[in-house]
Amino acid sequence: MIDAIQAVETRDLDQLRKFMERIIVVEKVADNLALQAELIHNVHQNLDWWQANREHCCHLKYTRDGQIVAVVLVKNFWNLCSLFVTPELHRQGIGRALIQAAIQQCRALTERPAIRLNSAPSAVPFYASIGFRHEESTRTLPPGFKAMALRL
Helix, strand or coil: CCEEEEECCHHHHHHHHHHHHHHHHHCCCCCCHHHHHHHHHHHHHHHHHHHHCHHHEEEEEEEECCEEEEEEEEECCCEEEEEEECHHHCCCCHHHHHHHHHHHHHHCCCCCCEEEEEECHHHHHHHHHHCCEECCCCCCCCCCCEEEEEEC
């Protein structure tokens, strides 16, 4: 199997933690080190939450030649809290394919009218191209981050 979208498994956790940390640092999702550290901490919390609440999420990975090259996590079937794609594979439809697969699963499992997320500044155009629109946030977000939603 060359490319595949599959459910994340517990045995993937160590690889996922390192993969997501690397992307936060390499892609400079945040310019300052304190915010990078906060984002990495948030990723670890989300993975810990997933591990304790697997039946309440959609967590998918995209593998190429057996390696995880992208991942999406949607908590409670409406809160898209993580999407990471290996930088070298951007603009190849992998992120879009993962989100579409996650939306397909979540649509049947949530009563919420939308999937929501808080986008890093560099990802806002990508999410907008999929149909996510700016929403007001009830939380204070880091500079440049945008709350967005996709109506189901």
